[in-house]
Amino acid sequence: MIERQQTSARMSRIVKHNGMVYLCGQVGDGRTIQEQTRDCVGRVERLLAEAGSSKDRMLQAIVWLADMSDFDGMNEVWDAWVPEGKAPARACGEAKLARDELRVEIIVTAACA
Template structure:
């Protein structure tokens, strides 16, 4: 069974299937990479909770940065947030994001 949560015409914020939760890409508010990353991770936590999951159950994370020069700044926020001993498999790359003011986008797959 596939469960779609917070669905719209274009996408669902969460899709659950076979004990996994797939979150749509999350972006955050703020002017800096630090602010946007913190807001992204707050949104990720809310969606994981809605899906019946948590940061401890993350399996894979893909992070897109508008500029890889922001890698260390994003990682400072990430490293403080990710549960100790529970880091997911992760990839990070540079991409042009949907709006020019966006600096980071985070995509999560987690167990439920």
């Protein structure tokens, strides 16, 4: 069975299937990469909780940066947020994001609790 939560005509923020949780890309508010990343991972954490999962059950994360020069600043927040010993498989690349003010977008797949 496929369960979709927070669904609109365009997308679902959460999709659950076969013990897995798939989140749509999350962005954050703020001026600096650290502020946006902190807000972004907070949104990821809230959606995972709503789906019955948590950040220590993340399996994969895909991080898109508008500019790779923000890599260190994003990692500063990411490294403090990810539970020690529970880091997901992760990829990070540069991409043009949906709005010019966005600096980071994170897509997460996790196991259900």
